Amino acid sequence: MKLHNMKTVIAAAAAVAMLAPLAACGSGSAAGDENTLTFFANNTQDVYQPVIDAFEKANPGVKVKFSTTNGSQAGYQQTLQTRISGGQLADVYVAPPEQLNDLVKNGVAKDLTDESFMDRIGDTNKAQSTIDGKVYSMSVTAWTNAYAYNKDLLAKAGYDSIPETWDEFIDMLKALKNAGVDKPYLEPKAGLGALVEGWIGYDSSKQSKSIDQQIGDGDSTFAKSYTKYYKEWAKLFDAGVMGSEVTGLADDQVRSEFAAGRLAVMPSGYWDVNTFKDAGINFAFGRMPMLHKGDTPYAPGSADSGYAINAKIDGKKLENAEKFLDFLSSKEGLKLIQDNIGLIPATKNYTPEIDKTFSEPYDLYLKTGHVYLNTLGWPTSGRSALRAETFAQLQQVALGSITPAQATANLDAKLKTLS
Amino acid sequence: MSATQATSATAAAIMPATAAAGPLDAHVVDAEAIHLKARRRRNLMENLTSVKFLLPLLAVYIVIILIPFLQSIVFSLTDYDGYDFANATFVGAANYAAIFSDKTLLAGLGFTLLYTIATTVLITAIALPLAVTLNRKFFGRNFARSLFFFFFSVPSMAVLGLVWQYIFSPLGTGAVNTLLGRLGVSPVPWLSDPALAKFCVIFIAVWAQVGWHATLYLAYLQAIPADLYEQASVDGATRGQQFVHITLPQMVPAMGVSIFMLLTGGLKVYDLPFTLTNGGPGNATYTVTQSIIVTGIGSGRYGVGSALGVMFFLCCVILVALQQVVTSLIEKRLS
Numbered sequence: 001m002k003l004h005n006m007k008t009v010i011a012a013a014a015a016v017a018m019l020a021p022l023a024a025c026g027s028g029s030a031a032g033d034e035n036t037l038t039f040f041a042n043n044t045q046d047v048y049q050p051v052i053d054a055f056e057k058a059n060p061g062v063k064v065k066f067s068t069t070n071g072s073q074a075g076y077q078q079t080l081q082t083r084i085s086g087g088q089l090a091d092v093y094v095a096p097p098e099q100l101n102d103l104v105k106n107g108v109a110k111d112l113t114d115e116s117f118m119d120r121i122g123d124t125n126k127a128q129s130t131i132d133g134k135v136y137s138m139s140v141t142a143w144t145n146a147y148a149y150n151k152d153l154l155a156k157a158g159y160d161s162i163p164e165t166w167d168e169f170i171d172m173l174k175a176l177k178n179a180g181v182d183k184p185y186l187e188p189k190a191g192l193g194a195l196v197e198g199w200i201g202y203d204s205s206k207q208s209k210s211i212d213q214q215i216g217d218g219d220s221t222f223a224k225s226y227t228k229y230y231k232e233w234a235k236l237f238d239a240g241v242m243g244s245e246v247t248g249l250a251d252d253q254v255r256s257e258f259a260a261g262r263l264a265v266m267p268s269g270y271w272d273v274n275t276f277k278d279a280g281i282n283f284a285f286g287r288m289p290m291l292h293k294g295d296t297p298y299a300p301g302s303a304d305s306g307y308a309i310n311a312k313i314d315g316k317k318l319e320n321a322e323k324f325l326d327f328l329s330s331k332e333g334l335k336l337i338q339d340n341i342g343l344i345p346a347t348k349n350y351t352p353e354i355d356k357t358f359s360e361p362y363d364l365y366l367k368t369g370h371v372y373l374n375t376l377g378w379p380t381s382g383r384s385a386l387r388a389e390t391f392a393q394l395q396q397v398a399l400g401s402i403t404p405a406q407a408t409a410n411l412d413a414k415l416k417t418l419s
Numbered sequence: 420m421s422a423t424q425a426t427s428a429t430a431a432a433i434m435p436a437t438a439a440a441g442p443l444d445a446h447v448v449d450a451e452a453i454h455l456k457a458r459r460r461r462n463l464m465e466n467l468t469s470v471k472f473l474l475p476l477l478a479v480y481i482v483i484i485l486i487p488f489l490q491s492i493v494f495s496l497t498d499y500d501g502y503d504f505a506n507a508t509f510v511g512a513a514n515y516a517a518i519f520s521d522k523t524l525l526a527g528l529g530f531t532l533l534y535t536i537a538t539t540v541l542i543t544a545i546a547l548p549l550a551v552t553l554n555r556k557f558f559g560r561n562f563a564r565s566l567f568f569f570f571f572s573v574p575s576m577a578v579l580g581l582v583w584q585y586i587f588s589p590l591g592t593g594a595v596n597t598l599l600g601r602l603g604v605s606p607v608p609w610l611s612d613p614a615l616a617k618f619c620v621i622f623i624a625v626w627a628q629v630g631w632h633a634t635l636y637l638a639y640l641q642a643i644p645a646d647l648y649e650q651a652s653v654d655g656a657t658r659g660q661q662f663v664h665i666t667l668p669q670m671v672p673a674m675g676v677s678i679f680m681l682l683t684g685g686l687k688v689y690d691l692p693f694t695l696t697n698g699g700p701g702n703a704t705y706t707v708t709q710s711i712i713v714t715g716i717g718s719g720r721y722g723v724g725s726a727l728g729v730m731f732f733l734c735c736v737i738l739v740a741l742q743q744v745v746t747s748l749i750e751k752r753l754s
Contacts, residue, residue, distance in 0.1 A: 078717050081501045102719060106502035183590075189699055245589040247700035248610030253588055262592070381500065382718040388698075389523065396701040399613070410522070417521040418718065 034316035036063045037324055040083070040090035042076040042305065043341055044068060051336045055327045062320050077384065084108055092321050095137040095308035097128050097373075101380045103308065109136040110309040110318075117326045120349040124369040125303035128376070137306025140329050141343035144301030144371050145194055146285040146361035148258060148268035148276065153181050161360075162265070162286035166232060169289040173241035176264050183263045185242050188251040192394040194267045194300050195288040196229045201298035201372025202290060212377025215415070222411040230404035232291060234397055247395040258283075270362075271342045273355050285358045297364045301371030304343055382418030389414045488732070494725035501721045514726035524727070526702040527710045534621060534692075534706070535685030541625045542632050542681055543674065549629065550636035551666060564637070567630035579627055580694030584610065587619050587695075610696055613703035620692050620704050627691075628684075632677050639673035640666070668753040675746035682742055686735050707731050 041048055045066050052064045067090065069079040077096055083089050084106065095103055103109040112118055113135045118126070125139040147162050154160060157175035176184035187194065204210035214220040236242040246254075255272065257263040259279035268285065276283050288299045307328055309321045327333045334345040338352050344366060345352045354362045365371050375383045393407035402410070495514055499507035518524055553564050586594040587609035596606040610616050643666065651661050689708035692698060698705035711731070715724015 078712070081716075081719065085501050085503070099719075102500060102502060106506070108502075190697060244700075245606075245608055245611045248584075248587075248589040248608065248612075248616065248696070250584055250697075253584065253590070257590065257592070260592075381720055382714075385714045385718040388713055392523070392699060392702050392705075395699050399611075399700055401613075401701065413522065417517055418714075418720075 033063075035061050035320065036065055037092060037317065037320050038065045038067065038090035039324070040067050040080065040093040042068065042094045042096070047341045050340045051328070051333060054332060054336055055324060058327060058332075059320070059323055062323065064324065089310050089312070091310050091313050091317055092324055093308055093310065094305045095129075096305045097137075097139075097302065098375060098380070098383050100129060100136060100306075100308075101131060104131050104136050108311055110311040111136060112138055112309065112325075115322065115325070117322075117329045120329045120347045122303075122346045122348060125306070125346055128303040129306045137308040138325050138329060139303040139306035140334060140345055140347050141304040141337060142301065142346035142366055142371070143269055143271075143304055143344065144299045144361055144365040145198075145267050145269055145288060146299060146358070146365070147265050147288055148272060148283055148285050149265045150258065150261060150263065151282040151284060152261070153184075153264040156181060161284075163289055164287070165293055165295075166235075166289045166291050170235055170239050170241060173236075173265070174239060177241060181264050183257060185236070185265045186249060186254045186257060186263055187242070187246050187267055188254045189247050189249055189395060190251065190391050191267060192246065192391055192398065193230065193233045196226075196233055197300035197372050197374050198288050198298040199229050199232070199291050199295075200226075200374060201300075201370070202295050204372065205296070205298070205370075210372075210377045212374045214377075216378045222408040222415070223405065226408045226411070227405050230394070230397065230407055233394070234404050237398060237400070242398075244398045244400065247398050270344055270355075270358050273358060274342070276357075283357060285361050287360060287364055296370060298370045298372055299361065299365045300373060301365055302373040302376065303346065378415075379419060382415075385418060386411070386414060491725040491728050494721050495729050497722050499721040499725075500719045501716065502719075507722070510722065514722045515730065517723055518727055518730060521710075521714065523702055523705060524707070524710045524714065527698075527705040527707045530617065530692075530702075530704055531686060531688065531707045533617065534624070534688055535682060537621045538624045538628070538685050539678055539681040541621070542629050543678060545625065545629050546632035546677070547636055547670065547674070549633040550640055551662065553633065553637055554640045564634070568634045569630075575690070576624075576627065577690040577694045579623055580691045583619070583623050584695050611700055613700055616696050616700055616703050620695055623695065624685075624688070624691055628681070632681070635677055636670060636673050639670055643669045671746070671750050671753055675743075675750070678742060678746070679739065682739060683735065686731070686738065 039048075039052070045068060048066055048068075052066060056062060056064060069076050076094070077099055080089075080093065080096075080099065081102075084103075089108055095109060100109065111134045113133075115138075118135060118138065121135075121138060121140065122142075125142065126135055129135050129137040129139050149162060151160070153176065154172075156179040157172065159172050159175070163169050163172055173184040200211050204212070207214075209217070209219070211220065211225045215222060215225060237244070254263070254266050255268075255275065258266045258268075259276060259281065261279075261281050267288070270285075273285075287297050290297060307325055309318070309325065313321060328337065329347060329349070331350050334347060334350045334352070337343055338345055344354070344362070346366060375387050378386055389411060393402070393410050396402045397404055397407050494504075494507075496509060496511060497504075497507040498510050498514075549567070553560065553567065557563075588594070588596065589606065589608040589611040590596065591600055591606040593606070593609070595609065599605075599607060608615060609619055647665050647669075648661055651665060656664070687708055688706055689712070692704045692706055693709060696704045698709050707727070708731075711724050711727045715721065715727055
């Protein structure tokens with residue numbers, strides 16, 4: 001071969017080598033193999049693998065190809081959106097409630113209303129996945145926040161559980177501080193003011209439209225509706241029971257303080273049960289105090305994201321996808337989900353065994369459905385930006401650089417830029 | 420004068436001579452002209468082959484950079500929500516107007532500029548003397564070079580952010596505060612004070628990148644002829660004078676490369692502030708790229724996100740062009 005031709009061949013080979021990886025991005029749906037089901041979820045493979053293994057064992061010949069992403073819930077939502085816009089949507093995927101409207105509008109979520117497995121799903125979970133009377137995702141679990149408390153530290157101040165009202169709770173934190181507990185209460189920077197949602201949830205339950213729905217629809221504003229709640233929350237700083245250092249603390253750092261036995265109370269959830277047990281501390285989960293005596297207990301929470309089927313698949317692949325959802329909502333599937341993923345099943349066909357440390361919040365919030373998530377009332381576009389802004393504003397309240405009234409006015413300004 | 424121009428000039432100088440020369444001389448000149456022609460053709464073929472080798476990179480550049488950028492310009496003029504572009508409608512400059520009405524974005528722009536300028540100045544100020552030191556002969560020099568290169572430049576910024584949030588924890592149990600506590604100093608609110616949080620982000624960025632840039636300078640330093648220093652020593656120049664009058668002028672091209680990389684990297688910063696402070700406290704360490712992701716892409720507002728990206732690209736082009744002009748002027752002045 002002449003040198004010139006040789007160079008051309010090498011150049012061509014280099015071009016192919018450079019471009020091949022670009023073309024190698026396969027489709028999200030394993031179109032060529034009807035017995036391979038692609039599954040995109042918002043948790044890690046190690047926790048889902050036992051569920052997948054059991055499904056494959058129950059359905060010989062069907063394989064599940066799992067994929068996930070980094071970056072918690074926001075990262076998952078972004079990746080899901082990117083995969084849809086790039087035509088890479090999996091056959092079965094986790095559909096966050098915040099995105100369900102868009103998923104349905106863009107025709108990528110199959111209508112599951114008449115599927116037989118949907119009879120097992122609880123009404124609250126079904127309602128969250130319903131758009132215009134049709135159910136588009138199968139939510140089989142639910143979550144709620146609760147206060148994790150260190151029994152030994154509370155005992156130092158003469159308490160054995162979380163008090164019912166906010167003022168009583170602040171009195172307890174003061175008593176803990178006086179009893180020598182250096183850190184009576186901490187909230188993570190990206191979870192400041194979590195219990196405010198419980199207060200709004202209770203007040204919303206007395207109205208025909210939730211407070212956040214009213215804000216989303218333009219019938220109210222953050223300044224009008226949220227200021228009184230933020231003022232109550234800011235009492236933590238006025239009373240000196242929580243300091244501005246929380247503006248620099250990540251979720252894991254607060255959890256580490258609690259697990260090390262240095263922190264008395266923190267907002268948490270069922271997902272922390274094993275971590276705290278492994279730490280060997282004497283702990284339990286309790287209520288989140290309400291503003292007034294006699295208020296029905298509400299906590300931040302909602303039905304978990306449901307499992308949706310890609311509306312663009314059909315034939316054997318669709319049949320397998322339906323089998324997978326049927327398995328996930330079966331007793332065996334639900335037990336595996338609870339044991340491995342740490343989520344609490346909320347279906348009609350299965351009563352989960354709840355760890356006794358979590359029995360109080362389970363009875364108060366999940367059994368009754370008294371959970372509330374403010375973002376669900378906000379306009380679909382810009383929800384995550386607005387939620388991030390609530391934490392940024394509360395951080396400034398914690399630092400004392402703005403008042404609660406200024407924080408809510410800033411939220412209104414942010415909402416305006418997002419509409 | 421380029422090589423091609425030089426060849427043409429030589430040919431032009433030969434041609435008139437051909438007319439005045441005899442038949443034998445004419446043959447010689449003809450042969451030279453043919454030889455010249457053949458050489459030109461060979462050069463052209465070699466250039467074409469070089470272009471062929473560049474084509475793969477060009478194709479990757481077009482697919483990964485150019486096409487998405489052009490798409491972004493189109494998206495920025497629509498209300499595209501990231502799902503199906505067929506459903507998007509043209510909104511003109513509305514997305515660009517939305518950018519300037521968002522206070523968070525402006526806060527992000529402020530910190531991004533502070534970060535870019537501070538890291539560029541500090542890294543350059545530290546990396547250059549560090550490279551000069553590492554270029555001298557001393558016991559354990561190779562080990563010291565490896566240490567700076569590997570330990571200061573390998574870990575990803577995102578991982579560094581996660582690790583350093585425990586080191587700079589504002590609690591008394593944070594690594595730095597534990598050390599300070601042993602010295603009787605009260606806990607410092609490293610990441611929970613806006614000014615200190617900015618300092619922490621910039622400090623970690625400088626710490627993480629200075630080794631890499633020192634290595635870059637070291638490579639250029641080793642190309643400076645040793646006899647320049649020997650002559651200067653003979654003439655009685657001190658080490659300081661040698662640094663100012665020999666090292667610095669010779670290092671201008673390296674500084675141009677380093678500063679260019681620091682400026683572009685600084686403007687695009689996302690991972691370190693995101694994992695270390697998540698933009699807080701408040702919006703103290705919020706960056707423009709975080710805005711693009713949170714306010715634009717993460718909120719299903721690809722139009723706004725794209726408008727932000729396009730505006731940001733223009734700012735980067737202006738800043739980098741300015742840097743190039745300044746570097747070029749300095750080079751001309753020193754050469």
